[in-house]
Amino acid sequence: DIQLTQSPSFLSTSVGDRVTITCRASQDISNYLAWFQQKPGKAPELLIFATSTLQAGVPSRFSGSGSGTEFALTISSLQPEDFATYYCQQAKSYPYTFGQGTKLDIK
Amino acid sequence: VQLLDSGGDLVQPGGSLRLSCAASGFVFTDYAMSWARQAPGKGLEWVSSIRANGGETYYADSVKGRFTISRDNFKNMLHLEMNSLRVEDTAVYYCASVGAYGALFYWGQGTLVTVSS
Numbered sequence: 001d002i003q004l005t006q007s008p009s010f011l012s013t014s015v016g017d018r019v020t021i022t023c024r025a026s027q028d029i030s031n032y033l034a035w036f037q038q039k040p041g042k043a044p045e046l047l048i049f050a051t052s053t054l055q056a057g058v059p060s061r062f063s064g065s066g067s068g069t070e071f072a073l074t075i076s077s078l079q080p081e082d083f084a085t086y087y088c089q090q091a092k093s094y095p096y097t098f099g100q101g102t103k104l105d106i107k
Numbered sequence: 108v109q110l111l112d113s114g115g116d117l118v119q120p121g122g123s124l125r126l127s128c129a130a131s132g133f134v135f136t137d138y139a140m141s142w143a144r145q146a147p148g149k150g151l152e153w154v155s156s157i158r159a160n161g162g163e164t165y166y167a168d169s170v171k172g173r174f175t176i177s178r179d180n181f182k183n184m185l186h187l188e189m190n191s192l193r194v195e196d197t198a199v200y201y202c203a204s205v206g207a208y209g210a211l212f213y214w215g216q217g218t219l220v221t222v223s224s
Contacts, residue, residue, distance in 0.1 A: 001168075034210035036151075043201055043217055044151060049210035087151050091209020094165040096141070096153040 002026055002090050006099035012107040017078045021102045023071040023088035032092040035064055035073045038101075039084045047086075048073065078104070108132040108213045110202050115218030122192050122222070128185040128202030128215055135183040136160075139205035142176060142187050144198035145217075152198075155187065156205060170196075192222045 003026040013019055023033065031051040036044040046055045048064040051071060061076040075082055083106055088099040114126040126142070142154040155176040156165045164176050175188040185202050199217040206212035 032208050034208070036211075038151075043214040044211075045214070046210055046212050049206065049212070050208040053207075055212070089151075089153075089211065091205075094156070095167050096156070096209065098143075098151040098153065101150045 001095055002029060002093060002097055004088055004090055004097050004099040006086075006088055006102050008102060009100065010103050010105065012105045013078055013083075014107045015078055015080055019075045019078055019104065021073045021086055021088075023066075023073070023099050025069045025071070025090055025092075028068050029090045029092035031067055032090055033064075033066070033071050034089045034091065035062075036087045036089065037082075037084045038087065044087065108204070110204065110213055110215035112200065112202055112215035112218040115200065115220045117221045117223065118192055119224050120192060120194055120222055123188070123190045124192065124220060126187040126189065126200055126202075126218060126220070130183045130185065130202075130204070133204065133213075135178075136180045140176075140178060140185045141203045141205055141211055142185075142200060143203060143211065143214075144196075144200045144220075146195075146198040149198075154200070157185070189220070192220075194222050196220060197222045 005024045033051050035048040038044040052064040085101045085103045109131045111129040141156040157176045173191045177186045201217045202215045203211035204213045
C-alpha cells in the first residue's frame with residue numbers, strides 16, 4: 001500500500017501568511033495526487049487534483065506542486081476562511097490513501 | 108451535483124447496515140464512485156470504490172470480506188452493505204464521485220454509523 005505522510009500535522013498561522021503543507025508518498029505516484037479542505041462538521045471539499053489543477057471555484061491563492069513522491073500545497077495569503085484541516089490523497093493505485101491531515105490554527 | 112447519504116444508525120457489534128447515496132446533477136453512469144469514512148476526531152480513510160459500469164470493485168483491507176459496494180445505474184444510487192460490524196467501524200461515512208486522476212470530486216454530506224453495545 002502507498003503511504004502518504006503530511007507535514008506539519010499542526011500549524012499556527014496568521015491571516016496574510018504564506019503557508020506550505022507537504023505530502024510525501026512512499027512510492028512514485030506520478031501526479032495522481034489531490035488536496036482537500038475540511039471544516040469542522042462538514043464534508044471534505046476538493047481543492048486541487050492532478051497535483052496542480054485547481055478545482056472550479058477554488059481561489060487562486062491555493063496552488064499545488066510536485067511530482068513522483070514529493071508534493072506541496074501552498075496558500076499564498078491566508079484568509080480567515082482558510083483555517084481548516086487539509087488532506088492529501090493518492091489515486092495512483094488501490095487502496096487509495098489519505099495523508100493524516102494538517103490543521104491550520106489561528107495564532 | 109448532489110450526493111445524499113443515508114442509512115446511518117446505531118448498531119450492535121456483529122450487526123449489519125446498508126448505506127445508500129442518491130446521486131443527481133451529473134451523468135451517474137459515467138463515473139466511478141467511492142465510499143470514505145472518518146472516525147470521530149480522526150482523519151479520512153478510503154473504504155471502497157466501484158467502476159462506472161459496476162464491473163470492478165475495490166476495498167480497504169480493514170473492510171474486505173465484510174463490506175460490499177454496489178450501484179444501481181437505473182436509479183442513480185450507490186450502496187454499501189456492511190456486515191459483521193465492529194466498534195472500530197464507527198465513523199461518518201461519505202459517498203463521493205471519482206473524477207480525473209482518481210480525485211474524489213464531489214462528496215455527500217455524510218451519514219453516521221455507530222457500532223456499540
